[in-house]
Amino acid sequence: MKIISMIPARYAASRFPGKLMQDLGGKTVIRRTYEATVATNLFDDVFVVTDSDIIYNEIVNNGGKAIMSIKEHDCGSDRIAEAVENLDIDIVINVQGDEPFTDRTSLEKLIGVFKEDPDKQIDLASLMVHITDLDEINNPNTVKVIVDQSNFALYFSRSPIPYPRDLNDNVKYYKHKGVYAFRKEAILDFYKLPMLPLEASEKIECIRYLEYGKRIKMVETDVQGVEIDTPEDLERAKKLWK
Numbered sequence: 001m002k003i004i005s006m007i008p009a010r011y012a013a014s015r016f017p018g019k020l021m022q023d024l025g026g027k028t029v030i031r032r033t034y035e036a037t038v039a040t041n042l043f044d045d046v047f048v049v050t051d052s053d054i055i056y057n058e059i060v061n062n063g064g065k066a067i068m069s070i071k072e073h074d075c076g077s078d079r080i081a082e083a084v085e086n087l088d089i090d091i092v093i094n095v096q097g098d099e100p101f102t103d104r105t106s107l108e109k110l111i112g113v114f115k116e117d118p119d120k121q122i123d124l125a126s127l128m129v130h131i132t133d134l135d136e137i138n139n140p141n142t143v144k145v146i147v148d149q150s151n152f153a154l155y156f157s158r159s160p161i162p163y164p165r166d167l168n169d170n171v172k173y174y175k176h177k178g179v180y181a182f183r184k185e186a187i188l189d190f191y192k193l194p195m196l197p198l199e200a201s202e203k204i205e206c207i208r209y210l211e212y213g214k215r216i217k218m219v220e221t222d223v224q225g226v227e228i229d230t231p232e233d234l235e236r237a238k239k240l241w242k
Helices: 029-039 053-060 076-084 104-115 134-138 184-192 197-202 207-211 231-241
Strands: 003-009 045-050 066-068 091-094 124-131 144-147 153-157 173-183 216-220
Touching: 003 029, 003 076, 029 045, 029 053, 045 053, 045 076, 053 066, 076 091, 076 173, 076 184, 091 104, 091 184, 104 124, 104 173, 104 216, 153 207, 153 216, 173 184, 184 207, 197 207
Parallel strands: 003 045, 003 091, 045 066, 124 216
Antiparallel strands: 091 173, 124 173, 144 153, 144 173
């Protein structure tokens, strides 16, 4: 299988504009993420895909590979789909631009899903982390996921799912980490399919796959890292980097 990674990167993030160009230990967040992804040595190629000249130049001028989007896109998956449409690949892994602590072990698990699926029953795979902190469980910025007995995704939500009607220690809550692995056919399908009401309501792009009957295999990881969505997250990332 030919496997590449693409890192979608918008400059004008709604909650923290310009976050990918913020300094993290002497390099920008997007450069840290790109270099961490390359350093896993898991991919035939790694690209940043962006609509920003600033981000494009940051990567290319520092020896990396970047692709400029041709069209305007609402989500990272659409941006990646446009970029891979004419590439000869089998699997593309979407690493979020604000994930500078990307690690080899988690990405290796995602790749393993497809190596163990010769009949191509799985359309995409993604990561989840067990969480116990009630503030995080109730935080709408934390996307939660529930799965079946085989770890296929049933639903994603910004609300606590399952709802804790009765306190039950046996119920586990999982945070969805926005790292995806797609078969090329699956992401091109996503690009062509219109957004439906559930995705529009939650503003969670992977719900589109569920609404159209795609199968998402979730892979548990214990690597938390820091996703940089706010200035406060950036400060946490700086402390962790040190």
